[in-house]
Amino acid sequence: MQVSKVNALDYEEFIEVFGNVIEHCPLCAAAVWKHRPFSDVRHLHEEICRFIDDLPVAGREGILRCHPDLAGRLARAGQLTKESKREQEAAGVTSLTPEESQRLDSMNHSYREKFGFPFVICARRNKKEAILEGLRTRLNNSLEAEVEKGIMEVKNICYLRLLDLVDHEGVESRL
Amino acid sequence: MQVSKVNALDYEEFIEVFGNVIEHCPLCAAAVWKHRPFSDVRHLHEEICRFIDDLPVAGREGILRCHPDLAGRLARAGQLTKESKREQEAAGVTSLTPEESQRLDSMNHSYREKFGFPFVICARRNKKEAILEGLRTRLNNSLEAEVEKGIMEVKNICYLRLLDLVDHEGVESRL
Numbered sequence: 374m375q376v377s378k379v380n381a382l383d384y385e386e387f388i389e390v391f392g393n394v395i396e397h398c399p400l401c402a403a404a405v406w407k408h409r410p411f412s413d414v415r416h417l418h419e420e421i422c423r424f425i426d427d428l429p430v431a432g433r434e435g436i437l438r439c440h441p442d443l444a445g446r447l448a449r450a451g452q453l454t455k456e457s458k459r460e461q462e463a464a465g466v467t468s469l470t471p472e473e474s475q476r477l478d479s480m481n482h483s484y485r486e487k488f489g490f491p492f493v494i495c496a497r498r499n500k501k502e503a504i505l506e507g508l509r510t511r512l513n514n515s516l517e518a519e520v521e522k523g524i525m526e527v528k529n530i531c532y533l534r535l536l537d538l539v540d541h542e543g544v545e546s547r548l
Numbered sequence: 549m550q551v552s553k554v555n556a557l558d559y560e561e562f563i564e565v566f567g568n569v570i571e572h573c574p575l576c577a578a579a580v581w582k583h584r585p586f587s588d589v590r591h592l593h594e595e596i597c598r599f600i601d602d603l604p605v606a607g608r609e610g611i612l613r614c615h616p617d618l619a620g621r622l623a624r625a626g627q628l629t630k631e632s633k634r635e636q637e638a639a640g641v642t643s644l645t646p647e648e649s650q651r652l653d654s655m656n657h658s659y660r661e662k663f664g665f666p667f668v669i670c671a672r673r674n675k676k677e678a679i680l681e682g683l684r685t686r687l688n689n690s691l692e693a694e695v696e697k698g699i700m701e702v703k704n705i706c707y708l709r710l711l712d713l714v715d716h717e718g719v720e721s722r723l
Contacts, residue, residue: 384665400575403613431579431599432603434582435578439578485559
C-alpha cells in the first residue's frame with residue numbers, strides 16, 4: 374500500500390490494516406491515526422514508538438504481556454496470530470529438536486517467573502541458536518533492563534510488519 | 549469467579565478472562581495484572597481506570613477508536629464482540645425502526661467526522677431513546693469534553709463487564 378493510500382484511510386480501516394503491528398495491541402495504531410499524514414513508513418513507525426515511550430511503564434510491561442511465548446502453548450495450539458506464526462517459523466523455533474524444545478520451555482518459564490512477562494525477541498532477525506543464547510543471557514538482566522530490551526524488540530518487530538504493509542522504496546529496511 | 553481466584557491467575561489467564569473489559573484493548577488488563585492482589589472487583593476497576601487516566605490523551609482517543617459504532621457496520625455484519633453484541637441488544641439499538649436507524653447512522657457519521665472517534669455510550673445503562681438524544685446533544689460538545697465523556701462511558705461499560713466476571717456480593721453495582 375502506498376503512503377498516500379495509508380493517509381487516506383479512515384480510523385476503522387487504519388486499525389484493520391495496522392491493528393496488529395504491535396501484537397494484540399490495536400490501541401497503538403488507533404492512538405497514532407490522528408498524526409497522519411505520514412511522510413513515509415518510517416514516520417509512521419516513529420509515531421508508534423513515541424506513543425509506546427510515552428506510556429506509563431505498566432503500559433510497556435502490558436505490551437510485552439500481550440506477546441506469545443516463542444514456541445509456547447499458543448504455538449502448539451495453533452493459536453498464534455498470522456504475523457507471529459510466520460515470524461516464529463522463519464526463526465526456526467517451530468522445528469526444534471526435543472532437547473532444544475525442552476531448553477526453550479524451561480528458560481521461557483524461568484523468564485516469565487522472574488519478570489512477569491514473556492521473553493520477546495524479533496524472530497525474523499534472529500535464528501534459533503541466537504534466540505536460545507539471547508534468552509540464556511537476558512535471564513540475568515534486571516527488570517528495568519528487560520522492559521527496555523523487550524520493548525526495543527517490539528519496535529523492531531513492528532518495523533518489519535510495517536514494511537510488509539507499506540510500500541517503502543528508498544526507505545532503509547534496517548532501523 | 550471469586551476475587552481470590554482472580555488473584556491467582558497468571559498473566560495469560562488474566563488477559564484471557566479480562567482482555568475485553570475495555571473493548572479490543574487487552575493491553576489495559578495486561579497493564580494492571582501486576583497490581584494484584586485486588587481486594588475486590590472495585591479495586592480491579594480502579595486500577596484499570598487509573599491506567600487509562602495515566603495514558604497520554606492520544607491513548608484515550610485510541611481506546612475510543614477501538615469501539616464499534618452503535619448499530620453500525622460491524623453490528624450489521626455480525627462482527628461485534630460477544631460483550632458488545634449483548635449490550636447493544638439490551639439497549640434496543642439492534643431493533644430500530646427504519647427512521648431511527650437512519651437518524652442514528654447519520655448522527656454517528658457526523659460524530660465521527662467531527663471528533664475522529666465513534667460515539668461511545670454505556671448501552672446497558674441507556675435505552676435507545678436516551679442514546680439517540682444523548683448523541684444529538686453530545687454532537688455539540690468540544691473535542692476535549694467528548695474524550696472525557698466517552699472515556700467515562702468506557703469506564704462504566706468496563707465496570708458492568710467486570711461485574712459479569714467477578715463475584716461481587718456486597719459491592720455496589722453502581723459506580
